[in-house]
Amino acid sequence: MMPLTPMSLIRRLAQLSPRAKMVVMVGGDAVCLPLCMLLAVALRLGSWEDALETALLMQVGLALLALPVMAIAGLYRAVVRYIDLSVLAAASAALAVVVLIVYVIAGMLQMQVLPRSSLLIFWFIAFAYVVSSRFFARTLLRRSIRPGTRARVRTAIYGAGDAGVQLAQAMHFSTEYKAVCFIDDRRDRQAMTIDNLKVYPPSSIDEAVVRHDVSQIVVAIPSASANQKRAIIERVEATGLPVKILPGLVEMVDGNPAVADIRQVDVADLLGRDVVAPDPGLFARNIAGKVVLVTGAGGSIGSELCRQILSQRPRRLVLVDHSEFALYSIEHELLASAQGVPLVPCLGSVLDATLLIEVMKREGVQTVYHAAAYKHVPIVEANVQQGLRNNVFGTYNVAKAAHEARVETCVLISTDKAVRPTNVMGASKRVAELVFQAAALRAPGTVFAMVRFGNVLGSSGSVVPLFRRQIQAGGPITITHPDIIRYFMLIPEAAQLVIQAGAMARGGEVFVLDMGEPVRIADLARSMIRLSGLSEKTAENPGGDIEIKAVGLRPGEKLFEELLIGDNVVPSGHPRILCARERHIDPSLLDKMLGVLRQACDGGDTEAMLRQVRNLVPEFRPADEVNAEVAGSLARR
Template sequence: MNPGSKTAATLTRLAVVTHDLAMVYICWQLMHVLRYASRHEAWPLLSFSPSIAWVFAAQAIVFWQVGLYRGLWRFASVPDLWNIFKASVVGLVVIVVGLAVYNRLDSVPRTVLVVYPFALTVLLGMPRLLYRVWKDHNVRQRNLAARRVLILGAGQAGESLVRDLRRSGAFEPVGFLDDSLRLRGSRLHGVPVLGRLEDAPTVARETAAGMLVIAMPSLDAAAMQRVMAICERTGLPFRMVPRLSDVLEGQALPGELKEVAIEDLLGRKPVTPDWKLIRGWLGGRTVMVTGAGGSIGSELCRQCARHGARRLVLLEINELALITIHGDLRRAFPDLEIEAVLGDCGDPAVTAHALRLGQPDAVFHAAAYKQVPLLEAQMREAVRNNILATDTVARLCRENGVGTFVFISTDKAVDPANVLGATKRFAEMIAQSLDEEDGGTRFVTVRFGNVLDSAGSVVPLFREQIRKGGPVTVTDPEVTRYFMTIPEACQLIVQAAASGSHGAIYTLDMGEPVPIRLLAEQMIRLAGKQPGRDIAIVYTGLRPGEKLHETLFYADEHYRPTSHSKILEAGKRELSADRVIAGVGRMREAVARYDEATLRQVLCEVIPEFVPAEVASPADAGATVVPFPAREARSTR
């Protein structure tokens, strides 16, 4: 704040204090005048005495202590009126005690004491409320061209929204729509409830509304889809009030109107982790994250920083990604200690350096290649990054006494039908094998499906296709996938890490699988267009290594609930640690020779359920992967 602003604020506050003390004097004198007038006696109105001085002093101190001057008259409301009444009552008590000691309340009529707090509340409250009415009227007069808004939902969120819209001056609420019969015909802050949600097209025309706002942040997916369909029928733009969880997580600002996002329509109930457990585990600790600049890695960094980690070690091979997450964390958490290490976590020297530098208590291993079709033709790189790098990081964590190693896996590791799934499954087995050996490190694996809006995922692909006018490409009309938001997945990863047992594999409850066709249609509608009319949807066929439907557990892998309803623990399957360790050694030799045939052979030996696809040579069809016919039939189960 500049000096001029400080001076103006001081003068304003001085004026308010002067006004209030003047009201105290007027009230005290007026009560006496009225009391004596009822007896046809005179009261010297302008007399000033030690009693009056005490009334001034006592009431001024009470006003200041109860925070009467922290609020602004511009936003005076019922809570402010209640605060004034409390200050008047407490002030009266202090006045009575002081005058009783001074002169035993001589010449102070008892009726004055009874009426005083009520009269003072009126004298202090009315100017504030009148000032607010005047300011609100001026704002509306200055904004006669304000955008007319029809609000869907007349609950608490709608009531707060009306006040926020009017204060902004850029919007004018013209009515509410709500399905509650008891609200029909009522008014909130003078704004009428004009009908049901289904009446939106008619009411929008009658009120000349220019925009709709959905003020029902707790709606489930089915209800949100219905409301969005109603909004679309009006042909008007629409926004929604953010959920409280989004505000608390810093994804939205209080009072901000946001566009309806695809995650609002997918039907996932808000996740509530055990924050006390997480903060108790993270509090004051050092955490290292590999792949710290990726979609999952960067959000894990934010969750750890937000919930008590003292220090973060960021290990990332991508220079720009490392700079970006380092800058984001530095701005959001200025007191957090951060060590940034640029390099490949599969390089033992790099990982050993990062571990020595940070001496972490826990390591989240999020670095991985994850693009299914690409990795089908890149067996060597998939093995090197997803298997050998995991083995390197995990072993070095154990050698350096890291308390917890958390491996981020995928639902594609279950009955793997592609190179990604097979390499992730092999990495899971490495973590379990190392946990069986003597050592103090706790190895925990967490599986989950797709995350919305992650780099390279289907959501940003569809968004770009829609932006270009289509078509939107979907592999198959029947294909489904499990989805989570990135913050939700990371919160549950940290929860599993905090409570997980040695060698356990946890699967996150992903809810119901989502048809990709439906996802594409909803994203097209969110863009204000109609599927099939404005934007075409083209079905291209399953790509190499893809299944129609993903599964979360093996058929013989029994699972059991954990302390958190959204986290399930997979029962341990039979595992030969010696075979896994020997396989890692053979893979290192094969990677050094770029021997992909041996890599496939080792994967199939260690993971019998994996049958790799046949791959065309780079000269054929632009190195396009050709699906193995028998495998394609198997993948539709």
């Protein structure tokens, strides 16, 4: 049998049931409060002998009267391990009530046995006992849960505000993290000690890391803007330590920072884009109380459109997708949040024109979001016929069905790769835009519009999850070219802007989403390496952890993307949406040109297909030619 040490006794107490712990607290108070009363009387009379001879039983009874009052005040329901300064107010009020009751009773019965001033002394002594005993017990219990052998991660908290201090306090009894210091930009906090931790200025991060043997940094400024967070993250990632972040208060359910809220820094934190809340009027205009159809409902953009649409309470939501698994997955997910909105899953391809017309007429569809498309550049480049059929003629079928079913609004989800395309996928999406532009001219009863934007984080083709997997595997990270840049946007933001752009449409507009500043993919890869607490392996640093390797541009891929073909762009009234009116083809001529393209596709003649796509999209040029011009321009800088 192991000897009973003070720490083992504390651990046993910590493992007691809540009811047993309450009994221990009440028992301790039942012994100590009478002693507090005896001390108060002794101080008033000047000796222990006089106190013991002055109505001892009455002293005990009056002291024990505090027990039910403190129980009513909730002092015995509080979990000691998490007790805070609110115990001061509760203890003060409870003991004041006891003293007041005794004063009233003594006055009514004209009791002269005990000096009434001793009751005031009792209040001070009992208050000091109750508060100090609880905080002493809290300290012992928190120490008891700390592991004896497992080292906790020594953490520097960037941000000594309310969130950072609460996080540090939470770490005091965490089995994973140990807060060792603060870092803060505010001069009035620097060089101070908060919660027993020193606050350093950002200029002294390296000193703090060495002095406190810091293993990771947590950014705990949830109120900071996206740009401020990005600047902070770029500042601390230079230490080479893993960097994590405390999410914004909106993301936290109760708004109180906790260790469990700490998450990895996401690439979204590096974009520096502040969230712009949707305009309620625009957001609901084409959805609330209406029948809405989404093609490609199981894809990255389509599924997020469905989630956003459900939040606006449509009369019915029709889901169209050619993948049975994708359709099942999105329907199963949406059922949990549908709140009575009927969901109509429709298994089929946009190449089935009859199906589209039948579904739109049967369901009485009023708004269509056409997100179905083949969008992976190398795959479409290797499968020209299927890429053109799906992206061009699938879009043609959607536009025709929307016109015949008298749909009110039909919105095409386009891409920045449609601007001066260098690949079949981008060219096919530009032809799809031409189809919608022609539909707007020939079908004034339906508002046709297009929304063009760049890459979205978290989509099936995003580089971010690929880079993360490659880092976890020990590298290398593969990029196509050291100078390649891309625009990025979060999927929820893109979906919200698509819905609002469609609501502003009058017919034939090409809406362009503000994608912010373009991101160099190589810099993105380096940031992800540093934020993981690793270093890049280079010729100058052969001992680094992860190598970045350029594997060459893929077929049809260009170094940078654009969002506008011309300069004819005007504000839309929304800060993140621009409106462009670009070249279109007369509907009758477009029909003839599409007829030639259809014949080439039906005959499987790839050369004829590409030749006709170039006739439709004169700005379609080979990627090698465009990239050579860009590379030459970069070399001259």
